[in-house]
Amino acid sequence: MRKHTIKAIINSLEGIILDDKKILLGMSKSEVVSLLGNADIWENCYYYFDSDLAIDFDESDKVQFIDFLGGKNGCIKPYIYGMAAFDSDADDLVEVLKSHNNDRIDYDENGYAYNFNEISIGISRESTPEGVQRDIEEMKADGEYDQDYVDSELELARHWATIGMGRPNYYG
Known part of the structure; x- marks a missing residue:
């Protein structure tokens, strides 16, 4: 069964909009919980939507970083600059x-x-096209070529797996 897809708009240096809920940088932990409900918690980071969204709080319990972790197959579809x-x-x-x-x-x-410091955005992925090409060459040399693995890795390499946004100077 497919999960409900949530559209998210990333407004760099400000916050995000999840469907109709605004989560802003600098917002208090209690405000976030009142909007999104209880979370899975690890240290000072709150995880929502099966860990597809992470909200990190600073020592004053204010939002300092928002991270989308689900990638292409996650339940949240973040948009930035359209x-x-x-x-x-x-x-x-x-x-x-x-x-x-x-x-x-x-x-x-x-x-x-x-990382893009002025807009305080970071992106990451598990694989790169160059890395997949190296894997292909190694598999062929070892006589262990696996087309399913190659297809899966190429798909990972074509898309970002995470996108995060921090408060100003988060990455700087």
Whole structure:
């Protein structure tokens, strides 16, 4: 049975809108709980929607970071600058985020993750096209080529698995 899909709008440096609920950076923990209900809690991070959404609170119990963790198959579909963050081509999303960040990528983890400091957005994925290509070459050399694995990894490489938003200077 398919989960109900929740549309989320990411407004960088401000907060998110989940269907009709606004979660803002700097909002108190009690305000978030009154909007979203009880959460699974680990340290100072609250997890909602089967851990597809994580809200991290600072030492004053104010929202400092919001992270969408479900990727393409999650129940939340985040949009940023009009783009579907998990359904869009990974490179296309990088270009849009870069254009809103003075045409800069402030941190690059070899294509697995990027940070955009001015808009306080970070994205990550489990696989890159280059990594999959290396896997293919190794599998062929070892005589253990697995097309299902390749197809699955290529799909992961084409899309982002997480997108997070922090308060200003979160990444800086």
